[in-house]
Amino acid sequence: MTDNPTLIRDSFALVQQHADKLTGHFYATLFLHNPEVRELFPPAMDVQRDRLFRALAGAVRMLDRPAELTSFLEQLGRDHRKYEVRAEHYDAVGNALLATLRRFAGEAWTPAHESAWSEAYRLIAAAMSGAAEAEAGRTPPSWLAEVVGHEQRSPDLAVLTLRPNAPFPYRAGQYTTVETARWPRVWRPYSIANAPRRDGLVTLHVRAVPAGWVSNTLVHHTRVGDVVRLGPGRGSMTLPERPSRRVVCVAGGTGLAPIKALVEEMIARHRPLTLHLFVGARQQSDLYDLRSLHQLASVFPRLILVPVISAEIGYPGVQGRLPEVVPAQGHWPEHEVFVAGPDDMVVSMVERFQRDGVPAERLHYDLSTTPAELDITSGLLDGAAGLLDGGAGLLGSGPGRPEGGEQSAH
Numbered sequence: 173m174t175d176n177p178t179l180i181r182d183s184f185a186l187v188q189q190h191a192d193k194l195t196g197h198f199y200a201t202l203f204l205h206n207p208e209v210r211e212l213f214p215p216a217m218d219v220q221r222d223r224l225f226r227a228l229a230g231a232v233r234m235l236d237r238p239a240e241l242t243s244f245l246e247q248l249g250r251d252h253r254k255y256e257v258r259a260e261h262y263d264a265v266g267n268a269l270l271a272t273l274r275r276f277a278g279e280a281w282t283p284a285h286e287s288a289w290s291e292a293y294r295l296i297a298a299a300m301s302g303a304a305e306a307e308a309g310r311t312p313p314s315w316l317a318e319v320v321g322h323e324q325r326s327p328d329l330a331v332l333t334l335r336p337n338a339p340f341p342y343r344a345g346q347y348t349t350v351e352t353a354r355w356p357r358v359w360r361p362y363s364i365a366n367a368p369r370r371d372g373l374v375t376l377h378v379r380a381v382p383a384g385w386v387s388n389t390l391v392h393h394t395r396v397g398d399v400v401r402l403g404p405g406r407g408s409m410t411l412p413e414r415p416s417r418r419v420v421c422v423a424g425g426t427g428l429a430p431i432k433a434l435v436e437e438m439i440a441r442h443r444p445l446t447l448h449l450f451v452g453a454r455q456q457s458d459l460y461d462l463r464s465l466h467q468l469a470s471v472f473p474r475l476i477l478v479p480v481i482s483a484e485i486g487y488p489g490v491q492g493r494l495p496e497v498v499p500a501q502g503h504w505p506e507h508e509v510f511v512a513g514p515d516d517m518v519v520s521m522v523e524r525f526q527r528d529g530v531p532a533e534r535l536h537y538d539l540s541t542t543p544a545e546l547d548i549t550s551g552l553l554d555g556a557a558g559l560l561d562g563g564a565g566l567l568g569s570g571p572g573r574p575e576g577g578e579q580s581a582h
């Protein structure tokens with residue numbers, strides 16, 4: 173991506189300590205010189221600020237892994253289609269970025285830094301816009317979807333059924349991003365909770381999290397007949413071509429959504445010999461989809477459903493946290509493994525499966541942040557596919573790490 177990763181890294185180290193001020197200055201410069209760009213961004217910029225810096229830091233960290241960096245940038249470019257980003261916006265961002273780096277690096281900034289960053293940014297913009305253009309003829313940048321079902325399963329959790337206005341391609345286990353009319357330009361990621369269906373309907377499990385703009389809108393202020401916008405299906409936790417005939421799935425909270433889609437897909441197509449499904453929740457009342465899971469088990473008796481409750485004294489069934497319970501309930505090294513839920517739980521679970529001998533190619537999960545951002549130093553998760561979809565949006569308001577931990581409402 174650049175001939176001069178050392179110059180980029182060194183100069184980035186100079187400004188890194190000023191992350192907050194740097195991003196504030198970047199956006200101020202961008203909007204001052206290009207006021208028309210402001211409308212591409214959400215009304216509140218706090219989350220956005222953090223996201224830009226994480227994107228830059230992520231890209232700088234990937235400099236010595238050019239293939240990974242290129243695919244990261246291409247994905248970012250495709251995802252920016254839904255923000256209606258145009259070619260001239262890339263120039264505006266590049267100019268503001270260079271001006272900001274120059275200012276914060278101060279006297280240490282040299283002409284060599286300037287040319288290394290200009291070249292790197294030119295390549296970044298080319299990778300992003302090239303990928304966006306290549307996708308343009310194939311799929312729409314976003315889909316309008318009518319809400320055709322809204323079930324309040326608990327005070328803070330709803331199951332929504334949506335009908336996209338055009339064929340919406342995705343694979344079981346992937347997530348989409350959602351924008352509501354109430355909060356234009358604010359997108360949040362939610363896993364799709366069903367395998368692709370003939371009627372094209374898409375189901376989401378949404379937990380309203382404190383201060384979560386989109387999740388609260390979807391749970392508390394959305395009715396049948398409302399229309400939302402969806403971004404394209406993303407994520408790497410999909411069924412491999414030839415999965416092992418023995419499968420174990422671990423779902424924490426609303427992490428059940430992608431797992432349920434995968435379970436449906438496996439029951440319909442690959443019909444494993446055994447299919448263990450551990451569903452973790454704090455209390456029994458949080459097991460919001462148990463009835464439908466029992467229905468799946470009744471049509472496919474090889475589905476072994478194990479609800480696991482972590483914080484309810486006196487619960488008569490399996491108690492504990494998933495990373496402790498699952499290893500105690502079986503021996504999984506021969507299994508295909510799928511894990512979804514809070515990042516901490518996914519990381520603990522994956523590390524445990526790895527220690528127990530499950531090879532990387534049979535371990536499937538997505539994280540809402542990249543391993544680097546999670547500050548995983550063990551290296552166990554290196555190469556893990558994060559929910560990179562704008563998790564690092566350089567320009568528009570990608571989902572990323574939303575305010576108030578809203579990604580917890582996938």
Ligand SMILES: NC(=O)C1=CN([C@@H]2O[C@H](COP(=O)(O)OP(=O)(O)OC[C@H]3O[C@@H](n4cnc5c(N)ncnc54)[C@H](O)[C@@H]3O)[C@@H](O)[C@H]2O)C=CC1
Pocket residue numbers: 363379409423424425426427428429430452453454458480481482483492493494495511512513514515516517518520537538539540579580581582
């Ligand atoms: N593809 C994915 O991995 C998806 C992930 N999610 C994530 O799932 C989470 C769901 O949140 P809630 O419904 O509030 O679930 P929750 O916080 O109530 O957790 C459910 C269960 O997960 C386990 N758990 C939670 N935190 C843990 C920790 N720190 N260490 C070990 N185990 C832990 C416990 O067994 C707990 O009962 C969100 O963070 C969301 O971002 C949601 C959808 C898809």
